[in-house]
Amino acid sequence: MRRLYANAWVVTMDDAGTEHPSGWVLVEDGLVAAVGAGSGPEAEERVDLSGAVVTPGLVNTHHHLYQTLTRARAQQADLFTWLRELYPVWARIDAEAEYAAARAGLAELALAGCTTVFDHHYVFPRGRDGLVEAEVAAARELGVRFIASRGSMDLGESDGGLPPNELVEDIDAVLADTERLVRELHEAGPGARVQIAVAPCSPFSVSRRLMEDSATLARRLGLPLHTHLAETMEEEAYCLELYGCTPVEYLVDLGWLAGDVWCAHCVHLSLKDVDTFGATGTGVAHCPTSNLRLGAGVAPVHALTSAGARVGLGVDGSASNERSDLLFEVKQALLVARGRGGPAALTARDALRLGTRGGAAVLGREDIGSLETGKCADLAVWRTDVLELGGADDLVAALVLSAPHRVDRLVVGGEEVVHGGALVHADEATIAHEHRVQARRFAA
Numbered sequence: 161m162r163r164l165y166a167n168a169w170v171v172t173m174d175d176a177g178t179e180h181p182s183g184w185v186l187v188e189d190g191l192v193a194a195v196g197a198g199s200g201p202e203a204e205e206r207v208d209l210s211g212a213v214v215t216p217g218l219v220n221t222h223h224h225l226y227q228t229l230t231r232a233r234a235q236q237a238d239l240f241t242w243l244r245e246l247y248p249v250w251a252r253i254d255a256e257a258e259y260a261a262a263r264a265g266l267a268e269l270a271l272a273g274c275t276t277v278f279d280h281h282y283v284f285p286r287g288r289d290g291l292v293e294a295e296v297a298a299a300r301e302l303g304v305r306f307i308a309s310r311g312s313m314d315l316g317e318s319d320g321g322l323p324p325n326e327l328v329e330d331i332d333a334v335l336a337d338t339e340r341l342v343r344e345l346h347e348a349g350p351g352a353r354v355q356i357a358v359a360p361c362s363p364f365s366v367s368r369r370l371m372e373d374s375a376t377l378a379r380r381l382g383l384p385l386h387t388h389l390a391e392t393m394e395e396e397a398y399c400l401e402l403y404g405c406t407p408v409e410y411l412v413d414l415g416w417l418a419g420d421v422w423c424a425h426c427v428h429l430s431l432k433d434v435d436t437f438g439a440t441g442t443g444v445a446h447c448p449t450s451n452l453r454l455g456a457g458v459a460p461v462h463a464l465t466s467a468g469a470r471v472g473l474g475v476d477g478s479a480s481n482e483r484s485d486l487l488f489e490v491k492q493a494l495l496v497a498r499g500r501g502g503p504a505a506l507t508a509r510d511a512l513r514l515g516t517r518g519g520a521a522v523l524g525r526e527d528i529g530s531l532e533t534g535k536c537a538d539l540a541v542w543r544t545d546v547l548e549l550g551g552a553d554d555l556v557a558a559l560v561l562s563a564p565h566r567v568d569r570l571v572v573g574g575e576e577v578v579h580g581g582a583l584v585h586a587d588e589a590t591i592a593h594e595h596r597v598q599a600r601r602f603a604a
């Protein structure tokens with residue numbers, strides 16, 4: 161069936177940045193069949209969007225959904241202090257809690273316009289099975305695209321790492337479980353709804369051997385590879401002491417940095433590091449709210465994009481950014497870029513590009529991130545008759561500058577998963593209630 165979304169300001173995010181202030185999007189078989197200006201072609205179903213802004217669905221490139229269970233903890237702490245306080249609490253995670261957490265976080269993301277979510281899960285307490293499966297079930301139920309990760313930690317306190325020993329795993333078990341999840345869940349090729357990434361947690365919680373073996377496994381199976389990197393000054397000091405080099409130099413030494421890799425944060429980069437990211441095509445998940453919340457600093461996004469690095473946005477886990485709202489993160493990226501580099505450092509449209517096209521590039525997905533013929537019909541519809549947008553002629557810039565906003569409709573692969581500002585496949589109030597029931601088990 162052909163469905164025409166008409167009477168809209170369509171932001172395509174194609175290479176030329178084409179917009180149709182009075183335009184339409186034609187959807188057929190889960191794909192964008194055509195986009196254009198004017199009243200549009202005939203279709204079996206015509207949806208009049210009354211002047212709404214239509215953007216590509218937003219793409220979240222870094223999250224820890226389980227952290228919705230532990231918001232507003234360690235409020236004045238730096239990263240390492242925050243982690244040390246939270247690791248023992250997170251050790252209580254099981255599949256039931258993970259499912260409730262994922263449903264809550266994914267619902268928040270969907271209602272704020274996000275159609276594709278990457279989640280970095282790395283807490284796997286011994287004997288608690290089904291954690292990644294629980295997240296995937298929640299994503300399938302709500303209808304969003306999901307890239308899960310089989311994260312890992314194997315460098316416990318007694319070996320000089322940061323996490324407690326009870327939270328670290330055996331390398332062979334990690335690798336075998338990753339392969340199992342890939343066999344059972346990973347979809348390859350355009351339109352994939354569920355994928356698996358290989359994602360050892362960080363240089364201060366993973367051994368050199370697990371970093372190397374993870375990269376080898378990812379490259380053998382053709383999977384994307386991810387980790388945290390250069391988030392804080394403390395991490396840099398830790399790496400200098402343990403490995404005799406900076407976090408980025410360490411990853412270069414491991415043979416990690418390449419076009420199939422993206423790293424979260426990348427706040428503390430030297431000019432040489434920035435060049436290395438550009439030259440190798442390594443991606444960055446820029447998480448400005450989380451970086452501000454933990455007082456970590458601001459990533460050099462302008463320098464990174466100028467050097468040719470791929471940059472997308474991430475909300476990061478809800479224990480360091482209590483809100484899972486990627487449109488708000490688009491605005492935050494704009495604000496921190498301007499705080500760092502002045503008012504021309506990042507335009508509203510370039511910030512929105514980071515949250516759509518940029519995120520798709522970071523995740524290695526050519527089939528999403530823009531509204532062009534043949535791409536997945538993943539789109540976010542934003543009403544323009546709301547209080548916050550009154551008085552604006554440039555509705556696209558205003559959408560970013562006045563964020564956050566709740567999306568009116570969210571379409572994933574041609575299917576509406578949010579309609580009239582409400583989830584189509586689940587009940588928001590029920591999700592919120594069940595999430596609170598599980599969160600009580602994690603009370604301080």
Ligand SMILES: [Zn+2]
Nearest residue numbers: 388424476477
């Ligand atoms: Zn993170």
